[in-house]
Amino acid sequence: MTAELAEPASKIELPASAGGGGEIPTFNITLRVRRYNPEISDEATWEDFELTMYGTDRVLDALHKVKWDHDGSLSFRRSCAHGVCGSDAMRINGRNRLACKTLLKDLDTKKPILVEPIKGLPVEKDLIVDMEPFFQSYREIMPFLINKGHEPTKERLQSAEERERFDDTTKCILCAACTSSCPVFWTDGQYFGPAAIVNAHRFIFDSRDDAGDMRLEILNDKEGVWRCRTTFNCSEACPRGIQVTKAISEVKQAILTRRI
Amino acid sequence: MPTKPAGTLYRGREGQWSWVGHRITGVVIFFFLLVHVLDTSLVRVSPEAYTAVIGAYKNPLMGLGEAGLVAAIVFHAYNGLRIIAVDFWKNGPKYQRQLLWGVLGLWVITMVPFLIRHLSIVFSPITGGH
Numbered sequence: 001m002t003a004e005l006a007e008p009a010s011k012i013e014l015p016a017s018a019g020g021g022g023e024i025p026t027f028n029i030t031l032r033v034r035r036y037n038p039e040i041s042d043e044a045t046w047e048d049f050e051l052t053m054y055g056t057d058r059v060l061d062a063l064h065k066v067k068w069d070h071d072g073s074l075s076f077r078r079s080c081a082h083g084v085c086g087s088d089a090m091r092i093n094g095r096n097r098l099a100c101k102t103l104l105k106d107l108d109t110k111k112p113i114l115v116e117p118i119k120g121l122p123v124e125k126d127l128i129v130d131m132e133p134f135f136q137s138y139r140e141i142m143p144f145l146i147n148k149g150h151e152p153t154k155e156r157l158q159s160a161e162e163r164e165r166f167d168d169t170t171k172c173i174l175c176a177a178c179t180s181s182c183p184v185f186w187t188d189g190q191y192f193g194p195a196a197i198v199n200a201h202r203f204i205f206d207s208r209d210d211a212g213d214m215r216l217e218i219l220n221d222k223e224g225v226w227r228c229r230t231t232f233n234c235s236e237a238c239p240r241g242i243q244v245t246k247a248i249s250e251v252k253q254a255i256l257t258r259r260i
Numbered sequence: 261m262p263t264k265p266a267g268t269l270y271r272g273r274e275g276q277w278s279w280v281g282h283r284i285t286g287v288v289i290f291f292f293l294l295v296h297v298l299d300t301s302l303v304r305v306s307p308e309a310y311t312a313v314i315g316a317y318k319n320p321l322m323g324l325g326e327a328g329l330v331a332a333i334v335f336h337a338y339n340g341l342r343i344i345a346v347d348f349w350k351n352g353p354k355y356q357r358q359l360l361w362g363v364l365g366l367w368v369i370t371m372v373p374f375l376i377r378h379l380s381i382v383f384s385p386i387t388g389g390h
Contacts, residue, residue, distance in 0.1 A: 044267070093271065094269065094270060094271035095270070116268065119270065181272070183272075183279065229279050230343060230346045230353075230356070231275045231276045231278075232272075232275030232276070232356060233272045233275065236272070236273055245356075246353035249346065249347055249352065
């Protein structure tokens with residue numbers, strides 16, 4: 001544990017006399033976390049933690065510090081800690097972000113840093129939400145290649161232009177930052193949500209896939225793309241920079257014109 | 261522990277707030293239309309009653325209300341065009357923010373001459389409330 005803790009801080013722990021060549025500035029922050037434990041209370045409450053953090057630290061490092069040094073009961077998901085696995089989406093200062101991609105120094109450290117679970121999905125404990133409704137929508141759009149032709153003996157070829165059409169939507173890591181930033185999804189949990197539409201887009205516009213029509217039919221549902229009110233919260237929240245609202249608009253147009 | 265609000269408001273940006281504005285102005289316009297249909301249909305009941313009801317609107321308070329109503333309708337109309345552009349124009353999503361500034365600019369351009377004309381009539385001592 002100490003080895004893990006020391007990792008970002010190792011250069012700092014040296015005595016000052018050792019020289020400040022690689023010194024990283026430190027600062028104090030107040031981390032204000034939305035705590036919820038159904039075994040104790042049905043009410044969620046805020047809890048403050050005073051921490052000394054380093055210029056290289058991210059919100060995830062602050063959460064680790066709390067969990068490892070202050071209060072081991074703090075619960076949150078994280079896996080790779082490098083913005084690839086999509087486990088640690090949470091609301092940081094009121095906006096959906098990945099804790100592992102948000103540097104503390106980029107936030108206003110004079111004020112408390114607010115950390116809450118993502119909205120619209122049932123909270124299980126602290127920052128952990130039930131992702132099942134989210135993955136249910138994801139499964140419904142059939143996020144896999146469907147090809148009616150014969151199994152090819154070599155790879156399925158595709159031109160650079162054909163690939164370019166859905167390049168943006170291949171980047172999704174299923175962190176749910178987009179879906180849980182959507183005001184429509186907060187009030188209507190039946191809505192497919194941006195992430196499912198993004199992943200449908202990834203196959204609808206793939207020249208190797210033959211089930212585009214089927215997916216368009218699924219998304220033409222009243223809980224499908226037409227629920228989108230173009231608030232752009234999803235595009236702004238996406239940690240991979242996917243132009244989510246644009247992808248949804250492309251699906252809307254494909255449904256209207258029946259042309260992919 | 262100090263008392264703090266229960267959860268924060270999601271800090272969405274221009275897109276979220278234009279959507280909120282669109283919703284609110286939409287509801288406002290709906291209620292206006294409800295009253296408008298009722299008072300206009302009065303003319304079929306009795307022209308005198310209609311004249312009396314419309315006459316009741318001629319006071320500064322209703323004058324300000326009318327200014328608010330026009331403000332809501334103008335925003336809803338221009339932002340509606342923006343939403344159509346976002347959905348159907350290829351570059352709409354990319355330029356949604358600039359489009360919103362365009363909407364607000366057009367809103368100001370429309371509202372300033374209207375308010376000058378409207379409020380000067382509402383508050384003029386001669387035409388006194390229209």
